Amino acid sequence: EVQLVESGGGLIQPGGSLKLSCAASGFTIGNNYMTWVRQPPGKGLQWVSVIFGGGATYYADSVKARFIVSREISKNTLYLQMNNLGAEDTAVYYCARGKGNSPGLGDFDLWGQGALVTV
Amino acid sequence: QSALTQPASVSGSPGQSITISCTGTSSDVGNYDLVSWYQQHPGKAPKFIMYGVNKRPSGISDRFSGSKSGNTASLTISGLQAEDEADYYCCSYVPSNMVVFGGGTKLTVL
Numbered sequence: 001e002v003q004l005v006e007s008g009g010g011l012i013q014p015g016g017s018l019k020l021s022c023a024a025s026g027f028t029i030g031n032n033y034m035t036w037v038r039q040p041p042g043k044g045l046q047w048v049s050v051i052f053g054g055g056a057t058y059y060a061d062s063v064k065a066r067f068i069v070s071r072e073i074s075k076n077t078l079y080l081q082m083n084n085l086g087a088e089d090t091a092v093y094y095c096a097r098g099k100g101n102s103p104g105l106g107d108f109d110l111w112g113q114g115a116l117v118t119v
Numbered sequence: 120q121s122a123l124t125q126p127a128s129v130s131g132s133p134g135q136s137i138t139i140s141c142t143g144t145s146s147d148v149g150n151y152d153l154v155s156w157y158q159q160h161p162g163k164a165p166k167f168i169m170y171g172v173n174k175r176p177s178g179i180s181d182r183f184s185g186s187k188s189g190n191t192a193s194l195t196i197s198g199l200q201a202e203d204e205a206d207y208y209c210c211s212y213v214p215s216n217m218v219v220f221g222g223g224t225k226l227t228v229l
Contacts, residue, residue, distance in 0.1 A: 035218070037165075044122070044223040045157070045165065045208050050216065058216040094164055104153035104170055106210035106218040111164040 002026030002110060004095050009115030016085055020115055022078040022095030027110075030073045033098035035108060036080050038091035038117075046091070049080065050098075050105065062088075085119045092116050123148065123209055123221035130227040136197040139224045141209030142190055147219060149190035153212035156185060156194045159223075160205045169194060196226075204228040 008020040022034075036048040049059045049069040057069050068081040078095050093115050096108035124142040131137040141154065148154055156169035167176050172192060173185040184195045192211070196203055209221040 037220075045159075045210075045220040047210075047218040047220060050218070056216075060217065096165075099167070099170065099176070102170060104151075104155060105212045105216065106153065106155045106220075107167070107170040108155075108157075108165075109167045109176060111166075113164055 004097065004110060004112035006093065006095055006112040006115035009093065009117050011118045012085055014086055014119055016119075017081070017083045018085065018117060019082070020080040020093055020095075020117070022080075022112055024076045024078065024097070027097070028073070029071055029076055029078055029097075032100055033105070034069075034071065034078045035096050035098060036067075036069060036078075037094045037096055037108070038089075039094070039114075040088075040091045047106075048093070051078070082117070085117075087119050090117060090119045121219070123211060123219055125207075125209060125221040125224045127222070128225045128227065130229055131199045132229045133199050133201065135199050136195060137199060137226065138193050138195045139207050139209075139226070141192040141194070141211075141221045143192075143211055143219070144190055147211045147213045148187065148192055151212050152187065154185070154187060154192040155210045156183075157208045157210065158203075158205045159208065165208065199228055201228050 033052045035050045095112045097110040099107040099109040157165035159165045169185045172187045
């Protein structure tokens with residue numbers, strides 16, 4: 001089955017760190033760009049970061065220098081290391097897959113169920 | 120990376136058509152045909168329903184259509200059904216190698 005499963009969410013004190021994982025199955029994460037999107041409680045979607053097939057990474061200004069996206073191809077797993085967390089980072093964090101052969105960077109055709117991070 | 124502007128809510132009766140607008144700038148929506156749309160039901164992950172302004176992913180009903188004029192993209196849902204009631208988000212490419220979402224629109228089927 002093609003799916004994404006996030007883990008690692010939880011309650012963390014302000015200033016603390018947390019690492020989310022996103023385990024993929026049914027496809028290889030290195031063949032697609034992969035992204036993290038978050039959604040604060042009762043609010044809209046916010047793009048967080050992307051990692052391309054070649055390994056290049058980009059971040060939203062709000063998390064730049066605090067969050068790091070990485071992946072482990074051998075485990076087919078995406079990660080989001082979050083440092084110096086603040087109340088504004090409280091959200092459900094989704095990992096999502098970029099649509100193959102799509103020119104758009106915002107074309108996310110497969111989403112995980114989300115992981116709640118509470119700061 | 121300012122959020123794209125969407126109406127907070129729209130509504131329509133079953134069978135009717137509604138349109139949700141998504142306004143950006145000449146740097147994002149207006150400069151690229153790279154607008155996508157997502158449907159999100161309460162407590163669920165977003166669902167990919169449109170990309171490249173007007174292309175439907177496999178399995179998405181042709182009741183959903185997309186368009187763009189200038190800095191504003193639009194999603195039209197025809198033949199409204201009860202299951203269309205959800206939140207809808209637009210999304211656009213932003214130079215360089217970033218993405219921005221709209222604030223979201225709550226669709227109510229009366």
